[in-house]
Amino acid sequence: MNMRTICLICMLCLAVVVKAASPIQGLLERIDKGASRKFVIEQVKSPTDFFELDQKGDKVVIRGNNYVSIATGVNWYLKYYAGIHLSWNGMTAQLPAVLPAVPRKERHETDMKYRYDFNYCTYSYTMAFWDWNRWEKEIDWMALHGINLPLAVVGADVVWYNVLTQLGYPKDEINEFIAGPAFQGWWLMNNLEGWGGPNPDSWYKQRETLQKQILKRMREYGIHPVLPGYSGMVPHNAKERLKLNVSDPGLWCGYRRPAFLQPTDSRFNEIADLYYKEMNRLYGKADFYSMDPFHEGGNVASVDLNAAGQAIWGAMKKANPKAVWVIQAWQANPRQKMIENLPAGDLIVLDLFSESRPQWGDSESTWYRKEGFGKHDWLYCMLLNYGGNVGLHGKMKHVIDEFYKAKTSSFSKTMKGVGMTMEGTENNPVMFELLCELPWRPVWFHKEEWLKNYTVARYGKDDKTIQDAWLLLSNTIYDCPAKNTQQGTHESVFCARPGYDVYQVSSWSEMEPYYKPEDIIRAAGMMLSAADRFKGNNNFEYDLTDIVRQAVAEKGRLVYPVMIDAYKAGEKDLFAAASQRFLDLILLQDKLLAVRPEFKVGTWIGSARNLGTTPEEKDLYEWNARVQITTWGNRVAADEGGLRDYAHKEWNGLLRDFYYNRWKVWIDQQKARLDGAPVKEIDFYDIEEQWTKQTHPYSSQAEGDVIEVAKEVYAKITE
Numbered sequence: 001m002n003m004r005t006i007c008l009i010c011m012l013c014l015a016v017v018v019k020a021a022s023p024i025q026g027l028l029e030r031i032d033k034g035a036s037r038k039f040v041i042e043q044v045k046s047p048t049d050f051f052e053l054d055q056k057g058d059k060v061v062i063r064g065n066n067y068v069s070i071a072t073g074v075n076w077y078l079k080y081y082a083g084i085h086l087s088w089n090g091m092t093a094q095l096p097a098v099l100p101a102v103p104r105k106e107r108h109e110t111d112m113k114y115r116y117d118f119n120y121c122t123y124s125y126t127m128a129f130w131d132w133n134r135w136e137k138e139i140d141w142m143a144l145h146g147i148n149l150p151l152a153v154v155g156a157d158v159v160w161y162n163v164l165t166q167l168g169y170p171k172d173e174i175n176e177f178i179a180g181p182a183f184q185g186w187w188l189m190n191n192l193e194g195w196g197g198p199n200p201d202s203w204y205k206q207r208e209t210l211q212k213q214i215l216k217r218m219r220e221y222g223i224h225p226v227l228p229g230y231s232g233m234v235p236h237n238a239k240e241r242l243k244l245n246v247s248d249p250g251l252w253c254g255y256r257r258p259a260f261l262q263p264t265d266s267r268f269n270e271i272a273d274l275y276y277k278e279m280n281r282l283y284g285k286a287d288f289y290s291m292d293p294f295h296e297g298g299n300v301a302s303v304d305l306n307a308a309g310q311a312i313w314g315a316m317k318k319a320n321p322k323a324v325w326v327i328q329a330w331q332a333n334p335r336q337k338m339i340e341n342l343p344a345g346d347l348i349v350l351d352l353f354s355e356s357r358p359q360w361g362d363s364e365s366t367w368y369r370k371e372g373f374g375k376h377d378w379l380y381c382m383l384l385n386y387g388g389n390v391g392l393h394g395k396m397k398h399v400i401d402e403f404y405k406a407k408t409s410s411f412s413k414t415m416k417g418v419g420m421t422m423e424g425t426e427n428n429p430v431m432f433e434l435l436c437e438l439p440w441r442p443v444w445f446h447k448e449e450w451l452k453n454y455t456v457a458r459y460g461k462d463d464k465t466i467q468d469a470w471l472l473l474s475n476t477i478y479d480c481p482a483k484n485t486q487q488g489t490h491e492s493v494f495c496a497r498p499g500y501d502v503y504q505v506s507s508w509s510e511m512e513p514y515y516k517p518e519d520i521i522r523a524a525g526m527m528l529s530a531a532d533r534f535k536g537n538n539n540f541e542y543d544l545t546d547i548v549r550q551a552v553a554e555k556g557r558l559v560y561p562v563m564i565d566a567y568k569a570g571e572k573d574l575f576a577a578a579s580q581r582f583l584d585l586i587l588l589q590d591k592l593l594a595v596r597p598e599f600k601v602g603t604w605i606g607s608a609r610n611l612g613t614t615p616e617e618k619d620l621y622e623w624n625a626r627v628q629i630t631t632w633g634n635r636v637a638a639d640e641g642g643l644r645d646y647a648h649k650e651w652n653g654l655l656r657d658f659y660y661n662r663w664k665v666w667i668d669q670q671k672a673r674l675d676g677a678p679v680k681e682i683d684f685y686d687i688e689e690q691w692t693k694q695t696h697p698y699s700s701q702a703e704g705d706v707i708e709v710a711k712e713v714y715a716k717i718t719e
Contacts (some may be wrong), residue, residue, distance in 0.1 A: 022222045023067050027073070027140055030408040031086065032095045041070060050611075051440075052111035053077050055102045058208050067221045071143035072440070074219040076108065079457035086144060087429050087458075089598055090538040091137045091641040101186035110146075112439035116226075116350060116379050116419030117142055119328075120292075125388030125424035125647055129607035129621065132213050138711035139214065141219045144160075145436040149326075151290055151415070152225035153188055154219065155211030158204045159228075159269050159278045166274055167242060168380070169235070175199060179257070181608070182624035189295040189426045190233050192255035195633065196624045202613045207284060208637060215283055226326050229289030229316050230275040232261045232268070232308065242267070249298035253641030254633065263311030266302065272315035280319065288348070289316050290326045292331045294333055309338035313346060317392040328352050328421070329359045329373070344375040352421045353383045355402060356397050356485050361411040362402070366485060372411045382435050384488065387506060387647040388424025388629075390599070391489025392520070393609055394431040397447045404444040423488075424647075426598065430454060430470075430478070447474060458539045466534075469526035469547075476515040477550070491558050492553040494586050494659050498666030500564055507642030517554035521718065524551035531707045541706040545596045548710045549650060552589040555717045556582060572674050580668045585717065586660045592713045593652035594703040601653035602698030604629070619695055626692040631659060635685050644688070653698040658691050 028036040039060050046065035051073030052118050060077060078084040081100045084093045130138075142150060157178045160586035164174045179187035180196020181203070187193065216252035218225050236259050238244045244267060246259035261268055291312050293299050325347045327334045339347055348577070351360045351373075358365045359688070361372030373376070380403055384394060406415055418439055420432060433454065448471060455470050456462050477490070491505035504511040524547045534540035557583050566574035591597035608625035612618030629651075632643035665682060665707050 016125055023143070023217075024070050024074070025142065026292045027071060030136075030140060031091065032093055034213050035095050038095060038635075039074070043067075043070065048109050048111065049113070049243040050107060051076065052108075053102045053106040058098055059102075060099045062104055068143055068146060068148045068223060071140075071221070072146040073108075077102070077146035080453065083457060085433075085460075085539055087143070087456040087539055087542075088138065088141055088426055089542060091140060092660075108440040110439040112417040114149045114348065114379060114413075114417035114419075115146045115436070115439060116149045116151075116326075116381070116417065116421070117147045117353070117422055119383070119421045120151070120185040120189050120290075121387075122425055123151070123153050123380045124182055126426055128182045128184070129604070129611055129625065130293070131607075131610070134607075134716075135210065135214055136217065138221070139217045139221070142223065145432075146149070146439065147386070147420075147436075148223050149288065149419075150218070150223060151326075152211070152214060153184075153228050153290075154214055155283065156188060156228045157184060157199070158208045158211075159275065159282060161204055162278050163271075163274050164235070164270075166278075169241070170218075173235070173237075173241075177610065180624045181611070181621055182628040186252070186255075187258075188228055189292050190231065190249065190258050190260070190298070191295060193236060193258055195255060196627070200617050200620070202617065203611075206611065223246060224287055226288040226290045227279060227283060227286040229291045229312070229319075229323075229325070230272040230277075230481065231291035231293040231312055231562055232263065233258045233293075234261045234271070235259065247299065247302045249294070249300075250558060252296060252298075252636035253643050255641070258300075260293065263302065263307040269309050269315060269318075272311075273318070274692065275582070276315065276319035281716065285320045285323075287320065287322055287702070288324050288326050289319075290328075290616075291316070292328050292330075292333065293338075295328070296331060301516075305335050305337035306341055309342055313342050317346070323437075324348055326350065329641040331367070336708065339376060340374065341539065342376070345377070347376045348416065349373045349376055349378040350419050350421055351378050352381050354380045354406075355382050355384070357397050358402070358406075360406060360415070361409065362405075364483075368622040373414065374577065375414065377414050377416045379409075379417045380415060381421040382431070383421050383423070384431055385422040385424045386428055386488035386509075388489060389429060389489050389506075389648060390546075390549070390650040391553070392428065392473065392477045392546065393480065393489035393583035394428060395484075396431065396434065396451075396474050396478045398452075398480075398482045399431070399434060400438070400444065400447060403438050416646075429458075440472060458543075459534055459537055463530055463533065465526055465530040468541075469523045469530075472519060472523045472526070473547070476519045479515070481514050484512055484514060486512060490515075491648070492650055493557050494553060494589065494655065494663075495645060495650065497645065498663050500567075502560065505648050506646045507644075508646075517557055520547075522549045524548045524714060528707075528711055535707055542596060542598065544710055545599060545706060546591065546611075547600040548714055549589060549592055549599065552585055552592065552713065553650065553715055556585045556589075559585065566676065567670050570674065572671075575670065575674065583660060583664060583667065586663065587654050588713050588716055589650065590652050590655040590660070591704075592709055593650065593655070595706045595709050597700050597702055599651055600698065600700055601629075601649070601651040602700040604649075604651070606700045622695055626694070629654065630692055631685065631688045635689075638685055638688075658688070661691075662687060 019251050024041050025036040040056050042063040049069050051069045053065040062073040175198030176194045183196040239246045245262040245265040249257040330352045357367040359367050359369045406595045452467050455467050487509050496502045496505040527544050563578035566578050597603045605625050608621040609618040612621050629647050629649050630648050631638040638644035669679050
């Protein structure tokens, strides 16, 4: 065998190895074993992100300039040719033996360079207890939806633990600084210290291992993780312990904030260097770092904002000269003086709430910035969900209109992409799907046309009744008015602390009525009328459960004022009947939501407990899980700070044991008042806290037939 033959064999072997190692092949095999043999994957150099769908014989060709573009093409093909919609709770499918052919080459490209994902809050409200199995699915979902710039903060606590150890902090003080599993998002945004902890040693080992798995897979795809950079945060006692010059940002919702290290302090660069050195050692350098000093207020009176911006930027550039600072635009941040002297190209601003309170330069916004973000790049983002709350919600047409408005505005030169910046995910898949497609659609399109294609893709076949139901939803609950600034879904009255004038649940909701509850109930009926044709269809049964759940919540909103009016009129019998109807609706919703694990508190609590390695750890994580979705904080933070019920959930188990019980106590009190009996004021926090301390198990397994239970529940709310 001559040398030339040996070289050819080696090259062929290398090609086989490269092909076997392709993340696209791994993705396709995870979707359906053997699926990779049904596609031809071609990577072509291009300065512009693009994908093409084509045909070679009986195989479908997916062509693109990088793995993320190719994965986006795979998803586009599956949706619009094969009628297969991969969603966060259904990432597998059975592909046909021979794939539907692509009759003519189809090409999509985008000048939206960055497609961002996540909010710090997402890591707490949704992802606090995810393991690698769940993360692997999410990273696949991101690639399929074109995401190439996700926030990646898992394991940041390990970096801080090691840095503070090097600075001489003892273990107990470090654990008083780092927040517990369900509250790390707000710790990383400089809002609070320690709440939810102390974390056991095993937690840090788990986080380090998990982050390395996450980053490895992201980087295999060519996804650029946004790691948390150094923003000047130090423990509140750093002035005394480390003799540092710090400012005290004050309180956040009753919690003490970490201190802010003044940029003029001689040790700022030393501590920043320690931080980046440790971050790089554990997780490697990143080209993007997220820093959000002064998030949600904070006292900046004593801070030289220009110097702060220069110090934070300079420390990042020293760690990696190619790095870009990613910052959230929220309320007054980023402060103009902090960013105005930073070089163009070194900052990307996430216009966090573009669909409702844009800051990019839209003069109609309540958070209007006349010059937008100036010379700095920015992304058009959709926040959509607050607190991980359950509920149908969106501004479907407005999101489309505003995106193309921004693209054709004078601010378009610095508009570099889109972002999903939800506080909680695993909800409203239609809205996330819509946003992810915007960069790949060069011109404005009709909502109705897109929605029709979406329903066919999501459920695998064309059905006029289903399309009419979704059209009704799109013109009502998914048509939140442009000027409406409410924080996410129209909250369920079931989840509110009881009272005589209940409308919103969380403290800062800003809810306004913008649709008729009866329309949502009617849409649920339309979905049910077609349900038997979609039995066993995962996407349909999830959506059916969610829409009927919304219908029950709407019925509760209609019954509530009847109950209150009866009480105010002194009508004992009517109050008794209306209040019983109200309580029965809560139990009906609880029964309905037992049919899907996504709507069960047992799934959330079970994920938390599964991370524990000892009974004590399991109990700590369960307490974190229970507190976050109810009181959120201690008595001061919950009541005076306004955090209670911020992350409320319409979930099976929680409805029955928490919300039902709270309403029942209050209703019994009103009955006693109508009877003239003396009553005590209700200490709601005391009732709520009792539930957070329990550890009795909740099932995460689906119970009952989705369609049959939905029909039964719907019949009872419409009788």
